[in-house]
Amino acid sequence: MHRDLRIALLTAGVLLGFGSGFHALRMRHWERRLAWERHMAGLCVEAARGGPGRPSPLFLPGDEAGR
8 A cells, every 4th residue: 555655656756857847948948939039039120220230250250259
């Protein structure tokens, strides 16, 4: 009786723990995607308004990018 109860509780704990972990990973991915979309929208709005364009650090020469 006690053994069956322990097995059931451990199984429930494992399932809930893994479920919680996968849910946290999914929420983190969702939040990062929303942040990326907000960033891109801001860049598009700035470009549409004719603001000064900021070049990406990936395309700058080595001395200008601080390398």
